[in-house]
Structure formats: structure tokens, C-alpha cells
Amino acid sequence: MADLEPLLRDLAPQVLSAVLRHFGDFDAAEDAVQEALLAAATRWPADGVPDNPRGWLVTVASRARIAAWRRDTARERREETVARMPAPAPGPARDDTLTLLLLCCHPALTPASQVALTLRAVGGLTTAEIARALLVPEATVAQRISRAKQSIRAAGARFTPPPPEERPARLAAVLHVLYLVFNEGYTASSGERLHRVELTAEAIRLARQVHDLLPGDGEVAGLLALMLLTDARRPARTRADGALVPLAEQDRTLWDRAAIAEGVDLVSAALTSTAVGPYQLQAAIAAVHDEAPAAADTDWRQILGLYDALDRIAPGPMVTLNRVVAVAMVHGPAAGIEALEGAGPMLEGHHRVAAVRAHLLEMAGDRAGARAAYEQAARQTLSGPERAYLRGRADQTST
Structure with missing residues (x-):
């Protein structure tokens, strides 16, 4: 079996x-x-x-x-x-797969329901597998899937491709769902495991399917490239005991060079032949990191320029936060702290804001401030590996 x-x-x-x-x-x-x-x-x-x-x-x-x-x-x-109805002919599966993805990401559904239904109907995961991967009760997943089907029925949706005017928005929803699935697998939002490989693998598999169906779409290629370039670092991202290893300290010889090469080729082709979109820019940033032989060789000025472009076309809290780090790496920690403070309330409440503040304060030599910020970040995160890492950094700044 x-x-x-x-x-x-x-x-x-x-x-x-x-x-x-x-x-x-x-x-x-x-x-x-x-x-x-x-x-x-x-x-x-x-x-x-x-x-x-x-x-x-x-x-x-x-x-x-x-x-x-x-x-x-x-x-x-x-x-x-x-x-008397004949059995449906097998027909071309490719178009049907895309239609099914578009149906699972119908705008009548919430993002959580879109994720659950996509993993069930397109990914082929059982309700129990989805529940384990998302760290929610099986009954919750079953309820989300049931409500999603009811919502699709109530919306009068049929198993046909959406009209041309709706297709861009529906495809964007598909890509967003795959992006959410990948991110939850790469850095689980809660629990004692940093990675949920079953989710990252499924997101990459489905992104490949969409890319096969739409090879000329730059954002589809960009999303697949982003996944490959990010997931390539996974072997070096944790120690044997599951402890988190930050990017700057990773053993780059453990990175998956085949995945990096494929991701670089994908994003390079997309950037030169299609309109630039946010997934392509994120993939380009990942490529700059992955192509640096060592952390010290990272081209932070190029990364800052890419974040500037990303902030213009797809602004958001995480883009702002990551750009703050790039500002600090190019112009120094004081500039990064100033940029972080200038971001205002849009970044409040997330543990990564406190973690970035701690990192910048540590770079600036403010060990007491860094320790307090690391401790705050550790209290806020629901991820066991991240909490352990942040507490470790807090301890190091106190010695």
C-alpha cells in the first residue's frame, strides 16, 4: 500500500x-x-x-x-x-486540476477554508493528516471542509473555469493559499516542531502543477522559485536536537544546490520575460541570499533595493519588517531602529517585531535592551523552537 x-x-x-x-x-x-x-x-x-x-x-x-x-x-x-449516463471519459487532466484549484479557492470561502479544502480535494490529504499538519482538531478541519462545500453550493459555483474577468483574482487566491500552506510548513506557527515537511512538500508539488499548466505566468514561476529557494535551506535550519539555526549561522554546504539552481533559473526567466510581481521579487531576494557563499558575502544593498520595490507594489507588515533588517545591514543598526520605530502601529503585537528590535539593539551594543526584547519575543511566540532560540539569545546578552 x-x-x-x-x-x-x-x-x-x-x-x-x-x-x-x-x-x-x-x-x-x-x-x-x-x-x-x-x-x-x-x-x-x-x-x-x-x-x-x-x-x-x-x-x-x-x-x-x-x-x-x-x-x-x-x-x-x-x-x-x-x-444511462456514460462514465466520464478520462479526458485531459491538466485543465481539470486547475479548475479544481480555482473552485477550492472560491472567493466565498475564508482563507482557512480555502487551505483545508485545497489540501483535501487537490492535495489528497485525509482530514486527519490536515489536522495534524495544521495543529488543529480533526473535527475543526472536518467542519471547515463541510462549510466550504456548503458555501460553494450556496454561491452557485459550477465546475467550470471562471470567466476571463475573474480569472486573475481567482488565480491570485490560489497562489496565496499555496503560499500560506508553504509558510505554515516552513515555520510552523505553533507547536514543538519548526518544520512541517508534509505541508512544504505539498505546496511545492501543487505549485509545480500550476506552473506546468501556466508556464508563461511570471507570478506562478515566482512562487515556485520562492518555495524552492527557501526550502533549499531547510537541511541547515535546525540542529540535531531540533534547535533553530538562524540564516547567518547556517552551514551552507548543507543547502540543496539543485533546488537553488532550479529556483534561480525560474525567477531569472520570469523577471526578464514577464511583468514583475511580488512573488518574483521575494524569490529574487531569496536567490541573493542563497547565492552568497557566506553570510558576510550577502549583497544587502541589492536586497534593500528589492525590498524597496516590493514595498511599492505589495506593502505589508512583514515586508516592512524585513526591509528594516536590510536597512540596518546597509546603513547600520541606528538606521534600522529608526526605520522600525517609524513603521508605527502596523507592526505591533507580533513576536518577530520584538525579535528584530532585539537583534538591532544587540548590533548597536545595547545588551540590556536587547535582552528585554528577546525575552518579550520569547513570551509572544507560540513556536517551541523559536521560543527556545529567543531565550537562548536573551541569556547570551546577559553574560
């Missing part, structure tokens, strides 16, 4: 797309697909994987969907009509 899991996970959204397109009704279609996947997991180890596994699954899921329809007494009068 373990050998079949990757294949079934890849095929699940394609089969769901085909059944959903043909029959409609998200809930019933997903139930039918789950039956087909269970049948495959039971029969294929003994019978062998069929020559057309996707077609096999579509056929079995379609039969299950028709059988369920027959059991619905309220629809008995439709039984004969439905029974």
Missing part, C-alpha cells in the same frame, strides 16, 4: 475533477472518489496496477456515484436517466 500512496495521491484530484465535472455535487463526488481509491488500495496490490489507472478510478468512482444516486429515494425517478 505504501508504494501506491504517491500514485493514488497524484490521481485523486484528477479523478475528483472528472467526476465533479460530469455529475456535480462536491460532497457526493468526493465520497465516490474515496470509494474508488479504497477499492484501488485493496485490489491493485493483488491484481496489479491497471494500464490506465486514472481511467480505472474514474470508472469505479462513477459507478459508485450512480449507485449512491440510486439509493437516494428522493431521486428515484431519475434513476433510469442517471443509469
Whole structure:
């Protein structure tokens, strides 16, 4: 069964797309697909994987969907009509996968529901797997998915590509959801693990699918590049005991050079051939970090220029905070502190603000101020590895 899991996970959204397109009704279609996947997991180890596994699954899921329809007494009068309906042809899976992603990121859904439904319907994760990855109760995930399907139904959404005028906004929602999934996996917002590899891997896999579907879209390429360039550092980001290692102290020989090369190629091509967008700029910043042989070789002036551009087209609290660090690295800690204070209330309340303030105060030689800020950041974060790191920095500044 373990050998079949990757294949079934890849095929699940394609089969769901085909059944959903043909029959409609998200809930019933997903139930039918789950039956087909269970049948495959039971029969294929003994019978062998069929020559057309996707077609096999579509056929079995379609039969299950028709059988369920027959059991619905309220629809008995439709039984004969439905029974004559042919099973959907496998057809081109690529377009269906994108349509399914766009449906899961429907504007009627909250971001949390979009994430849960995307991981379930497109990622093929079970409710329990999503709950473990997001560190929320399984019942909460099930409720989010159920409400998401109800909201899609209430909005009258159909399994068709959105009209051209809606497509840019819907695609932006898809990219934002994949970005949220990746970020939660790369730095878990709570818990005792820094990384949730199942989420970063899933986000990269889905971003690759979207890039395959839309190879000429610069922001899709930028997002995939950003994920690859960031995830390439993961092997050096924690010690054997799980303790966090900051970027400047990482062993760069452990970085994934193949992922870095692929990410650099992607963002370089996008920046030279498409309109510049925020994901491309973030990927370019990541590339500057990754291409530096050592932390001391980092081209901070280039990074500051990229953050200036990013702040113009996609301003936000984290952009502002990261730009503050770049200002300090180029113009000194006093300039960074001044920029941080000038950011105002938009940055209040997040533990990373206190962590950056602590770093800048430590750079400026204010050890007492740095210690207090590190302690504040440690109290505010919900991440165990980050809390341990920040307390360690506080201890070091007191000696």
C-alpha cells in the first residue's frame, strides 16, 4: 500500500475533477472518489496496477456515484436517466486540476477554508493528516471542509473555469493559499516542531502543477522559485536536537544546490520575460541570499533595493519588517531602529517585531535592551523552537 500512496495521491484530484465535472455535487463526488481509491488500495496490490489507472478510478468512482444516486429515494425517478449516463471519459487532466484549484479557492470561502479544502480535494490529504499538519482538531478541519462545500453550493459555483474577468483574482487566491500552506510548513506557527515537511512538500508539488499548466505566468514561476529557494535551506535550519539555526549561522554546504539552481533559473526567466510581481521579487531576494557563499558575502544593498520595490507594489507588515533588517545591514543598526520605530502601529503585537528590535539593539551594543526584547519575543511566540532560540539569545546578552 505504501508504494501506491504517491500514485493514488497524484490521481485523486484528477479523478475528483472528472467526476465533479460530469455529475456535480462536491460532497457526493468526493465520497465516490474515496470509494474508488479504497477499492484501488485493496485490489491493485493483488491484481496489479491497471494500464490506465486514472481511467480505472474514474470508472469505479462513477459507478459508485450512480449507485449512491440510486439509493437516494428522493431521486428515484431519475434513476433510469442517471443509469444511462456514460462514465466520464478520462479526458485531459491538466485543465481539470486547475479548475479544481480555482473552485477550492472560491472567493466565498475564508482563507482557512480555502487551505483545508485545497489540501483535501487537490492535495489528497485525509482530514486527519490536515489536522495534524495544521495543529488543529480533526473535527475543526472536518467542519471547515463541510462549510466550504456548503458555501460553494450556496454561491452557485459550477465546475467550470471562471470567466476571463475573474480569472486573475481567482488565480491570485490560489497562489496565496499555496503560499500560506508553504509558510505554515516552513515555520510552523505553533507547536514543538519548526518544520512541517508534509505541508512544504505539498505546496511545492501543487505549485509545480500550476506552473506546468501556466508556464508563461511570471507570478506562478515566482512562487515556485520562492518555495524552492527557501526550502533549499531547510537541511541547515535546525540542529540535531531540533534547535533553530538562524540564516547567518547556517552551514551552507548543507543547502540543496539543485533546488537553488532550479529556483534561480525560474525567477531569472520570469523577471526578464514577464511583468514583475511580488512573488518574483521575494524569490529574487531569496536567490541573493542563497547565492552568497557566506553570510558576510550577502549583497544587502541589492536586497534593500528589492525590498524597496516590493514595498511599492505589495506593502505589508512583514515586508516592512524585513526591509528594516536590510536597512540596518546597509546603513547600520541606528538606521534600522529608526526605520522600525517609524513603521508605527502596523507592526505591533507580533513576536518577530520584538525579535528584530532585539537583534538591532544587540548590533548597536545595547545588551540590556536587547535582552528585554528577546525575552518579550520569547513570551509572544507560540513556536517551541523559536521560543527556545529567543531565550537562548536573551541569556547570551546577559553574560
